[in-house]
Amino acid sequence: MTNSFGTASILEVGNETYHFHDLTRLGAGFDVESLPYSLKILLENQLRTEDGVNIQADEIESLAAWVPEQSSGEVLFSPARVLLQDFTGVPAVVDLAVMREAMESLGGDADRINPLSPADLVIDHSVMVDFFGSSNALEKNTQREYARNGERYEFLRWGQQAFNDFRVVPPSTGIVHQVNIEYLASVVFSTIRD
Numbered sequence: 392m393t394n395s396f397g398t399a400s401i402l403e404v405g406n407e408t409y410h411f412h413d414l415t416r417l418g419a420g421f422d423v424e425s426l427p428y429s430l431k432i433l434l435e436n437q438l439r440t441e442d443g444v445n446i447q448a449d450e451i452e453s454l455a456a457w458v459p460e461q462s463s464g465e466v467l468f469s470p471a472r473v474l475l476q477d478f479t480g481v482p483a484v485v486d487l488a489v490m491r492e493a494m495e496s497l498g499g500d501a502d503r504i505n506p507l508s509p510a511d512l513v514i515d516h517s518v519m520v521d522f523f524g525s526s527n528a529l530e531k532n533t534q535r536e537y538a539r540n541g542e543r544y545e546f547l548r549w550g551q552q553a554f555n556d557f558r559v560v561p562p563s564t565g566i567v568h569q570v571n572i573e574y575l576a577s578v579v580f581s582t583i584r585d
Contacts, residue, residue, distance in 0.1 A: 446467055
């Protein structure tokens, strides 16, 4: 990766060494402190993923010099993780499966087709209330849910086994935001790169 702005830094914790980009090292001419937090996140992401092709120095400079109501343009963002709810996530898994089929038909290695970022798909809001007023109502409703949507769940189970960095959280675990906060979310992501 490129380091046009000299923000690459090292953090040592115990015997581990971590590389990160320090926004305070961005340099003169950029008032990073006044940027909204959302833009600081995007700026760090661009500094970390700068490669001179997809993310170039002039794009980072434009974002770092952001001025409300004067700045415009697109910002490329490469998330560390993607959270999907089943109604939007199933089409994404279908797209990946179709890309694998196309790769295979072209004589390529279909196993190379995987999500670019780790992805978690939470099946939520899918259990309908057919049974209530008894201690086993949730269990009976969940069983009925699997009977109604068995094909979809089998497909998602296949996707979880077929694709790298793709996890599926089954129905009746909770709603997507709750599951994310309680079980899945991380504040800091650490990735081993060559």
